[in-house]
Amino acid sequence: MTAGDTTLAPLLRIGALTKRFGGFTALDNVSVDIRPGERFGLIGPNGSGKTTLINCISGAFRTDPATVVFNGEDITRLPPHVRTRRGIARSFQIPRPFRSMTVIENLMVAADFTSATHLRLTAEAHRDQAMAILREMGLAAKAEARVTGLSQVELRKMELARAMATRPKLLISDEAMAGLSGSEVDEVLDLLLKLAGESITIIMIEHIMQAVMRFSERIMCLDAGRIIAIGQPSEVMANARVQEAYLGT
Amino acid sequence: MFSMDLLLEAVVTGVLLGCFYAAVSIGLSVSFGLLDVPQVAHPAFLVMASYAVFFLNDGYDIDPLLAGVLITPLLFVFGLLAYRLYYETFERRGTDAAVRGIAFFFGIAFIIEVLLILYFGVDQRSVTASYIGKSWRIAGMRVPLRLMVAFAVAGGLTLLLSVYLSRTFMGRAIRAVAQDEEAVRLMGANPVRIKQWAFGIATAVLGVAGALLIIVSPVDPTLDRAYIGRTFCVVVMAGLGSMTGTLIAAIILGIAETIVLTMFGASWAPAISFALLLGILAVRPQGLLGRR
Amino acid sequence: MKRNAIAFWGFALLFLAAILLSAQFVANEYWFFAGYVILQFIVxxxxxSILGGYAGYVNFGTSAFFGVGVYTAVFLVSAIGAPLALQIAVAAIVGAVMGFAVGLLTLRMQGIFFSIATIAVTIVVETTVTNWRSLGGAAGIQIQRPPVTAPFHSYVQMLVFVQALLVVLSVAISRYIQNSWIGRGLQALRDDELAAECTGVPTLRLKMTACVISGALMCAAGAPGAMYLQYADPASAFNLNYSVSVLAMALIGGTAHWIGPVIGAILLGVTQQLLTVTISSEVNVLVLGVMLVLFVVGAPEGIIGLFRKGRRSEGKA
Incomplete structure (x- = not known):
């Protein structure tokens, strides 16, 4: 049902992507296809280029033409908000909520700016939609709470909920489990699996290995801006270079 | 209409003036360039220092440069306190620090301006010293001696500060904090303490800079507004936090101002630094002379 | 929502009617001179606050827009003897265009760079006008008021009414923005620009919109100033004091709600008028500076923030 079908055209195609900052090469000739409905894990040591790759996909960084193709369209010239409207949503490694707003208001920003009918839909309709997402995320009770009062796990869920409120085709979760306790990790992981079940393609960046292993159909490992391994979770884990990058000196 | 002689004279004056601009900007290069503090009150602090020098010179007949040195410790303490207040109220609370920090320092600048007006009046004030009013003839040009003094002292000050920042332990700590606060914290040092110290230094150098300001030209309480343009122009052009960059940028500004002044007249003077600043911000916000 | 709107427009009409009536019953011209200044500061x-408050871009260019408004009116009067309504309309258009240009130049900058750039814009515009001979240059320029028409007894009374109309217009616009998706977008980008972009908010376009509307209103507010003073010179029309006063009023009132800047402008405007009359204009600037610093340090959300906090601690969220 959700397994990435190799016969379909890729939802996201990264083609020979290189990103330099001054003399430093953060991403070096990275190419990968993400298939529709795929659960894709992205791993690699700190500074290996994971977040840079996410920033290139979501549009925070500009890249060369045709290096990022989404749904058959070259999106490298599109600003982030247009990419969001095309169906790419993300969460942030360090949560970036709209601090002056309540939880539901955070979601309503997404509803306001990504539904093509934002001038016709009433605020009530937006509110209902946002509320439905919050219920799905188990945050309904916190809808009217200020985000500054949320716990770490609630903040993570809120970010995922806000990303979901843009009704994405592709959801990128950037270390949504960092700093959470064991049971909280399971909670967020179950949420992501549930979303994947709704035929949303998900790229998950994570340091918590057992979570990535449980979640992903395919895993890619970056090191120093290069792909050092890609494939089935068990294959990647067995890869000598991956083990070296993670465990070696 | 624009002869080689005139150009040469403009360049010489511009270089002298530029060194002076470096001296009044170098503190900002530390506080804003290195520490990221939105110190828009820097020029107001500068003018305040000039008035302190005027007070000592006028009332006690102290040489303006000596007066500048005498008030340096006071300014240092003032800087420490100002940073403490800024840190406690804005940086520590995190959100919105930039927006409210700018308003805060602008308010401080305004208060200083008005207090100076209330105490000293709106008239221009100047100092007396043996080297003010004389001029030397160099290669057929008349160069005011006070500009030469400003040039020499400014050069010394800039050199001193860049040596301090690159050679001493504390100086290197300041640079380290500017680059990676977290790393400094992990090494067991207190970044807030270091930044406070740096802000103190940045304010302390205004003692001599303020003396130079009132030596070069008479001072009035609202002069700080013109120097917002000059100091920020220099610091931004230099690429935030670079000391040699500050010197070069200040000389570029000095020459630009002198040339425009000779060609178009004094009525365009206030706009030069601001226009240059605007151009740099719009085209190359990382500065003409590279990143830090 | 509906009831709010009726109350708002009812109050606006009442306010305008009161100004009109006062022209019939208040004899002392001083009240109109003082009232004009306060209304101008409200606008x-x-x-x-549309750019500085909702979007969090601290604009020091108020005096640039205000001064350009004044000088647009001066230019129209001295060139073609344009009537007041035309002066204001053209000033609004000039302000919108200028807002667009300034926005294009500065709105990609962050935080303090934007603020510094707006100061720079002010000085550059001021210097240009100072060197503009036909507008009087540094010495300034005198202009004549045309005769006044009924129901007003003096030209200043009419200017007060016109400025009151601008107050209603600007508050209505600000209120509309705050309650619409534009306001929510601005609030989002104020909180976090990257997160806003990634939530679908077209941040640059919204900032530009805010800058254009804000600029148009500021220029419009400046236009009647030429007739009010019957005189204009660059040093006063572009005085940085306008920028700081206006910023202080908005921050002291609070920028999270449209009423904040109104409260701040009334409070500080009245205080300034009182201080200028009773003590001196220097002390009034001092009070302004001290209040700005105190509020920024002690009550970052301004007067409306204090009220909200009071309500929240009583148990209402």
Missing amino acids: LSVAW
């Missing part, structure tokens, strides 16, 4: 700080 300016409400307009400032």
Whole structure:
């Protein structure tokens, strides 16, 4: 049902992507296809280029033409908000909520700016939609709470909920489990699996290995801006270079 | 209409003036360039220092440069306190620090301006010293001696500060904090303490800079507004936090101002630094002379 | 929502009617001179807050927009003897265009760079006008008021009414923005620009919109100033004091709600008028500076923030 079908055209195609900052090469000739409905894990040591790759996909960084193709369209010239409207949503490694707003208001920003009918839909309709997402995320009770009062796990869920409120085709979760306790990790992981079940393609960046292993159909490992391994979770884990990058000196 | 002689004279004056601009900007290069503090009150602090020098010179007949040195410790303490207040109220609370920090320092600048007006009046004030009013003839040009003094002292000050920042332990700590606060914290040092110290230094150098300001030209309480343009122009052009960059940028500004002044007249003077600043911000916000 | 709107427009009509009636019953011209200044500051700080408050871009260019408004009117009067309504309309258009240009130049900058750039814009514009001979240059320029028409007894009374109309217009616009998706977008980008972009908010376009509307209103507010003083010179029309006063009024009132800048402008405007009359204009600037610093340090959300906090601690969220 959700397994990435190799016969379909890729939802996201990264083609020979290189990103330099001054003399430093953060991403070096990275190419990968993400298939529709795929659960894709992205791993690699700190500074290996994971977040840079996410920033290139979501549009925070500009890249060369045709290096990022989404749904058959070259999106490298599109600003982030247009990419969001095309169906790419993300969460942030360090949560970036709209601090002056309540939880539901955070979601309503997404509803306001990504539904093509934002001038016709009433605020009530937006509110209902946002509320439905919050219920799905188990945050309904916190809808009217200020985000500054949320716990770490609630903040993570809120970010995922806000990303979901843009009704994405592709959801990128950037270390949504960092700093959470064991049971909280399971909670967020179950949420992501549930979303994947709704035929949303998900790229998950994570340091918590057992979570990535449980979640992903395919895993890619970056090191120093290069792909050092890609494939089935068990294959990647067995890869000598991956083990070296993670465990070696 | 624009002869080689005139150009040469403009360049010489511009270089002298530029060194002076470096001296009044170098503190900002530390506080804003290195520490990221939105110190828009820097020029107001500068003018305040000039008035302190005027007070000592006028009332006690102290040489303006000596007066500048005498008030340096006071300014240092003032800087420490100002940073403490800024840190406690804005940086520590995190959100919105930039927006409210700018308003805060602008308010401080305004208060200083008005207090100076209330105490000293709106008239221009100047100092007396043996080297003010004389001029030397160099290669057929008349160069005011006070500009030469400003040039020499400014050069010394800039050199001193860049040596301090690159050679001493504390100086290197300041640079380290500017680059990676977290790393400094992990090494067991207190970044807030270091930044406070740096802000103190940045304010302390205004003692001599303020003396130079009132030596070069008479001072009035609202002069700080013109120097917002000059100091920020220099610091931004230099690429935030670079000391040699500050010197070069200040000389570029000095020459630009002198040339425009000779060609178009004094009525365009206030706009030069601001226009240059605007151009740099719009085209190359990382500065003409590279990143830090 | 509906009831709110009726109350708002009812109050606006009442306010305008009161100004009109006062022209019939108040004899002392001083009240109109003072009232004009306060109303002008309400328009300016409400307009400032659209960009500075909702979007969090601290604009020091108020005096640039205000001064350009004044000089647009001066130019139209001295060139073609344009009537007041035309002066204001053209000033609004000039302000919108200028807002667009300034926005294009500065709105990609962050935080303090934007603020510094707006100061720079002010000085550059001021210097240009100072060197503009036909507008009087540094010495300034005199202009003549045309005769006044009924129901007003003096030209200043009419200017007060016109400025009151601008107050209603600017507050209505600010209120509309706050309650619409534009306001939510601005609030989002104020909180976090990257997160806003990634949530679908077209941040640059919204900032530009805010800058254009804000600029148009500020210029419009400046236009009647030429007739009010019957005189204009660059040093006063572009005085940085306008920028700081307006910023202080908005921040002291609070920028999270459209009423904040209105409260701030009334409070500080009245205080300034009182201080200028009773003590001196220097002390009034001092009070302004001290209040700005105190509020920024002690009550970052301004007067409306204090009220909200009071309500929240009583148990209402």
